[in-house]
Amino acid sequence: MTNKLLFIGLVLLLFSCSNQKTNEVQLVLDTQSTLGEGALWNYRTGELMWVDIKGEILNLYNPVSGTNTEMFTGQMVGTVVPTESGKVLVALQEGIYSLDPETGSKQKLVDPEANKPTNRFNDGKCDPSGRFWAGTMSTVGEQQAGALYRLDPDSSIHLMIDNVGTSNGIVWSADKTKMYYIDTPTMKVISYDYNDETGDITNPTMAVEIPDGMGYPDGMTIDAEGNLWVALWGGSAVSCWNPQTGELIRKIAVPAKNVTSCAFGDDDLGTLYITTARESTSEEELQQFPQAGGVFKIRPGVKGVQAYFFNDTIE
Numbered sequence: 001m002t003n004k005l006l007f008i009g010l011v012l013l014l015f016s017c018s019n020q021k022t023n024e025v026q027l028v029l030d031t032q033s034t035l036g037e038g039a040l041w042n043y044r045t046g047e048l049m050w051v052d053i054k055g056e057i058l059n060l061y062n063p064v065s066g067t068n069t070e071m072f073t074g075q076m077v078g079t080v081v082p083t084e085s086g087k088v089l090v091a092l093q094e095g096i097y098s099l100d101p102e103t104g105s106k107q108k109l110v111d112p113e114a115n116k117p118t119n120r121f122n123d124g125k126c127d128p129s130g131r132f133w134a135g136t137m138s139t140v141g142e143q144q145a146g147a148l149y150r151l152d153p154d155s156s157i158h159l160m161i162d163n164v165g166t167s168n169g170i171v172w173s174a175d176k177t178k179m180y181y182i183d184t185p186t187m188k189v190i191s192y193d194y195n196d197e198t199g200d201i202t203n204p205t206m207a208v209e210i211p212d213g214m215g216y217p218d219g220m221t222i223d224a225e226g227n228l229w230v231a232l233w234g235g236s237a238v239s240c241w242n243p244q245t246g247e248l249i250r251k252i253a254v255p256a257k258n259v260t261s262c263a264f265g266d267d268d269l270g271t272l273y274i275t276t277a278r279e280s281t282s283e284e285e286l287q288q289f290p291q292a293g294g295v296f297k298i299r300p301g302v303k304g305v306q307a308y309f310f311n312d313t314i315e
Helices: 004-016 283-288
Strands: 028-031 035-041 047-052 058-062 067-072 077-082 086-092 095-099 106-110 121-125 130-138 144-152 157-165 169-170 180-181 188-194 201-209 216-222 228-233 239-240 246-251 258-265 271-277 295-298
Touching: 035 077, 035 121, 035 216, 035 239, 047 258, 047 271, 058 077, 077 130, 086 121, 121 169, 130 157, 130 169, 144 169, 157 180, 169 228, 169 246, 180 216, 201 228, 228 271, 239 258
Parallel strands: 035 258, 077 121, 169 216, 216 258
Antiparallel strands: 028 295, 035 047, 035 271, 047 058, 058 067, 077 086, 086 095, 095 106, 121 130, 130 144, 144 157, 169 180, 180 188, 188 201, 216 228, 228 239, 228 258, 239 246, 258 271, 271 295
């Protein structure tokens, strides 16, 4: 009986420790990716989905088994989202594709910028009604050459925002009335009124402005309290903001110069996973941040929300 009680006590202690808030990030995968990005938690499969854009790799990380499955996409891959049918959508340099994670086979759905060969897709996510939003950017430094698109379940694609510099983080509020969006060079998170029935956005207003010297806003996620978590390219950190007041709530140091995206994961959505890049990091900076390009995690004491899936089951 004594041994049984000790065992139960140990299990309870471990469970308690696993749910505690931690103040420092931990290295999860030392992949040294050129441009890790696009973190998203698939709560149905229990996997972190993320990409190495320049490595042309789709990654599926299972924290229970500790395995990270790499899939070569054949093109630069900006982001990935799960679909209701069990496949994934990937935004590649030459358009949006449906990909079967079991076989690796892919099918092009649409390429809205076939006339812009020097552009590529970057970040994106699905909205509450299962539409896929993904944006583009120039690969040759052309200013405001990108755009934000919305792919609907009926396969129609819509230009939502044009003259975009670097299309990046995008999330929706829990009440489905707001969409928050980042065009990195603007140094701002813009709030839009969002119509979930139609997918329309109106009334752009500034929700957050990143101060000079903090880094450039990159990927973004939202927590269960409605606060925004923004990865800071060049800022060695993830920052948390109140979109109602624009105030900085918290900043988490990350041992990489260029922090690219973040997503809440694990069974309780209480672990923040963070992707980073080795790109645009000098040899001297790599001495300081040898794990740059890896995936990190932290238990910040708050929880995220479930990611939305692309609704590809509509007939």
